[in-house]
Amino acid sequence: MLYVIATPIGNLGDITLRAIEALKSADVVAAEDTRRSGMLLKHFGIKKPFISYHEHNEAARTIELVERLGRGENVALITDAGTPGLSDPGLRLIRECIKRELPFTIIPGPSSILMALLGSGFSTDKFCFRGFLPVKSGQRERELRAAAERDETAIFFESPYRLTKTLATCIDVMPDQQLCIARELTKKFEEFRRGVASELLEHYQSHPPKGEIVLVISGS
Numbered sequence: 001m002l003y004v005i006a007t008p009i010g011n012l013g014d015i016t017l018r019a020i021e022a023l024k025s026a027d028v029v030a031a032e033d034t035r036r037s038g039m040l041l042k043h044f045g046i047k048k049p050f051i052s053y054h055e056h057n058e059a060a061r062t063i064e065l066v067e068r069l070g071r072g073e074n075v076a077l078i079t080d081a082g083t084p085g086l087s088d089p090g091l092r093l094i095r096e097c098i099k100r101e102l103p104f105t106i107i108p109g110p111s112s113i114l115m116a117l118l119g120s121g122f123s124t125d126k127f128c129f130r131g132f133l134p135v136k137s138g139q140r141e142r143e144l145r146a147a148a149e150r151d152e153t154a155i156f157f158e159s160p161y162r163l164t165k166t167l168a169t170c171i172d173v174m175p176d177q178q179l180c181i182a183r184e185l186t187k188k189f190e191e192f193r194r195g196v197a198s199e200l201l202e203h204y205q206s207h208p209p210k211g212e213i214v215l216v217i218s219g220s
Contacts, residue, residue: 001069001074001075001103001104001105002065002069002075002077002093002094002097002102002103002104002105003022003023003025003026003074003075003076003077003104003105003107004077004083004084004085004090004094004104004105004106004107005019005022005023005076005077005078005084005107005109006019006082006083006084006107006108006109006110006111007019007037007040007078007079007080007081007082007109007110008040008081008109008110008186009081009082009110009111009112009115009185009186009212010081010110010184010185010186010187010190011110011186011187012040012043014109014110014186015040015044015109015110016107016108016109018107019107019109020044020046022076022107023041023044023046023048023076023078024046025074026048026074026075026076027048027049027068027073027074027075028048028049028050028051028068028073028074028075028076029041029048029049029050029051029075029076029077029078030050030051030052030053030061030065030075030076030077030078030093031050031051031052031053031078031079032052032053032054032078032079032080032084032088032089033052033054033080034050034051034052036080037050037078037080038050040078048076051064051065053065053077053089053093054089055089058089058092058093059092062092062093062096065077065093066093066096066097066100066102069097069102069103070100070102077090077093081110081112081212082110082111082112083106083108083109083111086113086129087131087132087157110186112157112182112185112212112214113129113155113214115182115185115186115214116155116180116182116185116192116214116216117153117155117216119180119182119185119192120153120180120182120192120194120216120218121180121194122153122178122180122216122217122218122219123152123153123218123219124153125152126151126152126153126219127152127153127154127155128150128152128153128154128155129155129156130143130147130154130155130156131156131157132156132157132158132159133156133157133158133162133166133215135162137165137169140165140166140169141169141172141173143156144166144169144170144173144174144217145173147174147217148173148174148177148217148220149220150219150220151219151220152219153216153217153218153219154216154217154219155214155215155216155217156214156215156216156217157212157213157214157215158213158214158215159213160183160208160209160210160211160212160213163181163204163209163213163215164201164204164205166215167179167197167200167201167204168197168201170197170201170217171197171198171201174197174217175196175197175198176196177196177197177217177218177220178194178195178196178217178218179194179195179196179197179200179215179216179217179218180192180193180194180215180216180218181193181194181200181204181209181213181214181215181216182213182214182215182216183209183210183211183212183213183214184210184211184212185212185214187211189211
């Protein structure tokens with residue numbers, strides 16, 4: 001059985017009982033960063049062999065893990081934080097299990113996407129998640145222009161090192177729309193900061209952001 005397990009996005013207390021049970025039952029844990037995941041398992045007193053599973057070896061590792069599953073082993077798939085397959089490796093392995101009719105289950109848990117959406121206070125009737133904003137400025141601008149025209153809430157991941165550039169672009173393409181920056185979710189310095197792009201840019205120019213960033217854009 002393949003267990004696709006959502007892990008805490010910051011606060012380790014957010015792990016679910018099902019996640020702990022699945023990790024304990026696994027024969028091997030496939031992890032994006034084995035060192036980081038090792039600290040997670042150690043915190044809960046779980047000792048398991050690890051295998052790395054990240055974007056640079058996903059194709060080869062998928063073949064290996066499928067072979068293990070075919071032999072009847074239990075495989076736990078986790079990422080550094082959140083749910084495998086959502087802007088993290090995992091979807092390839094899930095698709096291969098579907099193709100080969102191998103059993104798998106998804107164990108839900110903490111989600112920065114839903115947490116940021118709810119914390120923004122923007123509409124939850126319709127929303128879309130678009131993953132990480134493109135690194136290249138032209139592609140990023142096109143993505144933001146498309147978000148500005150939607151009538152639904154848009155959610156993006158963004159690097160703290162590019163946030164001010166993104167907000168500067170937002171001033172041009174959506175100067176009056178409400179935005180929310182969700183940062184360091186579930187951690188000690190958790191922050192939800194709302195406002196138009198110019199207000200947020202002014203703040204983050206004088207207070208350089210740190211940690212994981214989720215950008216939420218209200219619908220037009």
